[in-house]
Amino acid sequence: MRGENKRSVIVGIFVFIGIAILVAGVLTLGGQQKKFVQAIQLKAVFDDIGGLQPGNNIWFSGVKIGTVKKINFYGDSQVEVEMNVEESVQDFIRKDSKATISSDGLIGNKIIVIYGGTTMAPAVEDGDRLEAVMPLDTDGMMETLQVNNENLVEITNDLKKLTSQLAAGEGIVGAVLTDSVLADNFKSILANLNQASINSNKMLTDLNSFTSKMNQEGNLFNDLATDTTMATDLKATVESFKSSAANTEELTAKLNEISAKLDDPNTSMGMLLNDPEFAQLLKSTLNNTDSATYNLNRGLEALEYTWPFRKGFKRKAQADDKEN
Template sequence: MKKSNSQKISLGVFVVISTLLLISILYFIGNRQNIFGKTFKISAIFNNVNGLQLGNNVRYSGINVGTVKGITMINDTSICVDMVLENKMLKHIKKNAIAAIGSDGLVGSMVINIAPNSEASTPLIPGDTIVSYSRITTTDMLSTLNTTNENAALLVSDLLKITSAITEGKGTLGLLITDEEMAFNLKKTTSNLRSMSLNANKTMVEIKNIITAVNYDESFAAVLLSDSISATQLKSIITNLETSSRGIDSLMLNVNKVLLSANSGSGTINYILNDSTLVRSIDAIVKNLEVSSVKLNENLEALKHNFLTRGYFKKLEKQKAKEAKKLRRN
């Protein structure tokens, strides 16, 4: 009887401990899977889940905030991943957050990392689908490396053909490398071009110095360069000078004709120029006129002082004075 009771007590203790242990395990697992807490659901669409499985962790900024609850194939290029997150993260995660699949360490299980976006956005609503980012997989990297290797092999083959043609002296570059005369001519041409460039540079410096030396405030050159009215006037002056020059040429031709006619003809001009007797007569007449003019002035002066004509001259002087006053008033 005692033996039976001890067995019952041991069995009861085992059952109680097993029950407590089972409850603890269930609570621990449920706590990790958010069974006993309030949660909300969101989704993300990926092109490749990279081995993601149900129950894998979901992290937000490196903190575990939920788990993967469903993986559904939409089509051959889209896979919908449903996530269950803690309800307390609802106010922190925004609609423009970005989900990406990564690994937990080098050889760990896959996880979903949700990263916040730097741009402002509205809070997340349960059931929303956030933007996803698919990282490059190892297979993609190997495929890219394989393509790169093939392109590199083709490039090396083409370079080998080009270098072989150059070595054989084919093409312009091959001639430059193998033909010494052509290389010398090219070197000489380059030297000539350099000399021309230096001379052109010197000429430009001299022109710049000339332009800098021009006084743009007072110089005639500055007026011609900057004042369009003065330039038009100068152009008109040059045109008038050309016209005057043609008129002077025509006048000189006529004068030459007149002189030739005077020298060779028998007219009055020739007679005046060549007859010395006429010249002496004209000289005597001029002298007589000068003497007569002096005597006439003396006679006029005498008449001014004569009592018979003195009144007349005074009257003339008064009349001249009145006219002078009128002119001053006007």
């Protein structure tokens, strides 16, 4: 009888311990699931929840504030998520806050993160619907990373091929790296370019000095650029040149007209200049005139010795002697 009582006591103790453990587990799970706290219900509609399940946590500013209560299909192809949120944080969540889906760690369970909101908007109320923001698509990110990895492998292969060609002296760059003569020529080109740059700088300095001298007062170029009186005189001089050019052109036209008349054999001057027969006749006439003059001179000389005029010439000769 004593053994049976002892056994009953031991069984009762183990049953009590089991019940205590069960109650503690229920309380713990209930506390984690926020089952025994005052809560409000918020909603959000997503295009894709990415594996979110009822019971997943809800975070706000890094603090767990509730759990996902229910997931329902909404509209044509959207999903509505009902969230139980602690009533104690109601005043901190604004109506313009946003909800998005994230992960608890790198590969952890899905969670809903509530963020944003401004103090200008009122606090949320039970049954409000928050604006849903679609999270980054991890599958798309992985695909993009895969493509980037493939591109990186191709770039690495091309870079390896390029460096091997450079090491072998292929191409212009490879030749410059391996050929000492070409390298010396390249250095010479750089030296010439450097000298050309120095000469250009010197030329620019001289040009600046020249322009500064031109800008000094009293310089002709400065006077031309700034003196309005000289500009007026210069305009008058140009106009005078234009008038002279017009007169010269008119004179040239008249000279051309005169030259045309001189070339015309029908005019007297044209006949004198262009008619060979008239020139020959004129030459013959001049020769005859010269011959007649010569004969006249000889006749006058002979007249001196004729007796009617001999006394007169003697008197003239005596008068000339007296004057001498």
